[in-house]
Amino acid sequence: MKPAPFDYHDPETLDEAVSLLGRLDDDVKILAGGQSLIPLLNMRLARPTALVDLGKIAELDYIREDNGGIAIGALTTQRTVERSQLVKDRLPVLYEATRLIAHPQIRNRGTIGGSLAHADPAAEYPAVALLLDADFKVRSASGERTIGAADFFVTYLTTALGPADVLTEVRFPLLAEGVGWSFIEMTRRHGDFALAGAGVTIALSGGECSHARIVLFGVDATPVRSKAAEQALVGQELSEELIASAAQTARDEIGEPLSDNHASSEFRRHLAGVMTARALTEAARRAGWVN
Amino acid sequence: MGKVNISFTINGSSHQIDVEPQWTLLEMVREQLHLTGTKEGCGTGDCGACSMIVDGRLITSCCMLAPQADGSDVTTVEGLLANGDLHPVQQAFIETGGVQCGFCTPGMIMATKALLDRTPKPTLDDIREGLAGNLCRCTGYTKIYEAVMTASGQEI
Numbered sequence A: 001m002k003p004a005p006f007d008y009h010d011p012e013t014l015d016e017a018v019s020l021l022g023r024l025d026d027d028v029k030i031l032a033g034g035q036s037l038i039p040l041l042n043m044r045l046a047r048p049t050a051l052v053d054l055g056k057i058a059e060l061d062y063i064r065e066d067n068g069g070i071a072i073g074a075l076t077t078q079r080t081v082e083r084s085q086l087v088k089d090r091l092p093v094l095y096e097a098t099r100l101i102a103h104p105q106i107r108n109r110g111t112i113g114g115s116l117a118h119a120d121p122a123a124e125y126p127a128v129a130l131l132l133d134a135d136f137k138v139r140s141a142s143g144e145r146t147i148g149a150a151d152f153f154v155t156y157l158t159t160a161l162g163p164a165d166v167l168t169e170v171r172f173p174l175l176a177e178g179v180g181w182s183f184i185e186m187t188r189r190h191g192d193f194a195l196a197g198a199g200v201t202i203a204l205s206g207g208e209c210s211h212a213r214i215v216l217f218g219v220d221a222t223p224v225r226s227k228a229a230e231q232a233l234v235g236q237e238l239s240e241e242l243i244a245s246a247a248q249t250a251r252d253e254i255g256e257p258l259s260d261n262h263a264s265s266e267f268r269r270h271l272a273g274v275m276t277a278r279a280l281t282e283a284a285r286r287a288g289w290v291n
Numbered sequence B: 001m002g003k004v005n006i007s008f009t010i011n012g013s014s015h016q017i018d019v020e021p022q023w024t025l026l027e028m029v030r031e032q033l034h035l036t037g038t039k040e041g042c043g044t045g046d047c048g049a050c051s052m053i054v055d056g057r058l059i060t061s062c063c064m065l066a067p068q069a070d071g072s073d074v075t076t077v078e079g080l081l082a083n084g085d086l087h088p089v090q091q092a093f094i095e096t097g098g099v100q101c102g103f104c105t106p107g108m109i110m111a112t113k114a115l116l117d118r119t120p121k122p123t124l125d126d127i128r129e130g131l132a133g134n135l136c137r138c139t140g141y142t143k144i145y146e147a148v149m150t151a152s153g154q155e156i
């Protein structure tokens, strides 16, 4: 297991990184925690000519409150997110999602920016970002721009980022008072990538569903919203039957899930329905539903 | 493709050396520093055999490039020995039979050390979580969990 040779750069500021990336050719790769990129280098599935390691850019490692949301620097490790009291108290759905990522060793190095930029369709962070409608701050030699989660994930392992773009921050809005949430997945073993998972936010007014958002992951080329299932819920009296039929809608709504040696496409579709029903039930209870 | 000059401490001793940028920390430690206690199982972050502690955090050294260790404090399994005496975690693995072929053992021991540094009296669930990134094909894990309980001074 040996990567092919490459040039290595370790800028200490974001400005330096951005100007380096602007100068180098398109075969350059950004390195963050390395937990996706280094296995790919080791297997020679990636052969960049140069790496720009962001690891020394301390200004990209932070978690802070930011008018009604939580802003997290791209270089913040999954472990730091997991241990943040602010995240645990104010955005428990992000904490729960982080706990589902891999193992201690991986979370100790893997970064939130790397997870989002890598955009594995079965990964947790892209799904939470879509569930909460996070904003992505991006810097390149030509300036700064913000991309919404709905436009960020393009297809399998592909985002709206160009080769010279640095993701610098992700900003999660907080959930409004009374909104229930759930984030769950099915894996073969603890810490594996999800075979299928679901994230849900839901709000109730009286017994009626006034807001519902459902994101499924592991079942398509990117995390996907189940808009038909959301629509089937809103304005209706919440009941076990309604949840079961919304889950059926979500299951039918997805395209053709991946089939591999971990699970068949049909099994992933089945799991998507099961995860949706469980997540809706848990989120509704957190929103005060008594069934 | 130029070498990179890095400084770091490993098991308490300081080094400043030139490394190939494409070398992993694992390869540098084994091939350049000749510390062969740490093993390579998979090279993809899946097995934990290559676990080391870097700046207080457990990591898989096959998924860290040598230049990324610049400025760091690295501990490998060799660093646990104190004046020729085995570390209590190493001793506990021997006493409970937590070692069979031994290939996973250096990684298991580093994961246990990292766990006990933060959580001196772990529950069985803490142990399962702390060692979740380390695979063992021999022991069936029970003896390893017993080793961790023993090392933390708890009844099995």
Ligand SMILES: Cc1cc2nc3c(=O)[nH]c(=O)nc-3n(C[C@H](O)[C@H](O)[C@H](O)COP(=O)(O)OP(=O)(O)OC[C@H]3O[C@@H](n4cnc5c(N)ncnc54)[C@H](O)[C@@H]3O)c2cc1C
Pocket: A029, A030, A031, A032, A033, A034, A035, A036, A037, A038, A039, A054, A074, A075, A100, A101, A102, A103, A106, A109, A110, A111, A112, A113, A114, A115, A116, A117, A118, A120, A122, A123, A124, A125, A161, A165, A166, A167, A168, A191, A192, A193, A194, B044, B045, B046, B063
């Ligand atoms: C054994 C194992 C199990 C895993 N299990 C899971 C799991 O269950 N769930 C999960 O979500 N992940 C899992 N992962 C992946 C892990 O979470 C990675 O850490 C993460 O996907 C990538 O983050 P990183 O910081 O390590 O990025 P890197 O590996 O350094 O980079 C990944 C990609 O993103 C790009 N990139 C990184 N940072 C930026 C940036 N700031 N701007 C622009 N581009 C950037 C890189 O160029 C590269 O293409 C697992 C990994 C391993 C090895």
Ligand code: FES
Pocket: B039, B040, B041, B042, B043, B044, B045, B046, B047, B048, B049, B050, B051, B060, B061, B062, B063
């Ligand atoms: S050799 Fe590093 S995790 Fe397997």
Ligand code: FES
Pocket: B098, B099, B100, B101, B102, B103, B104, B105, B135, B136, B137, B138, B139
């Ligand atoms: S003792 Fe053989 S792999 Fe664990």
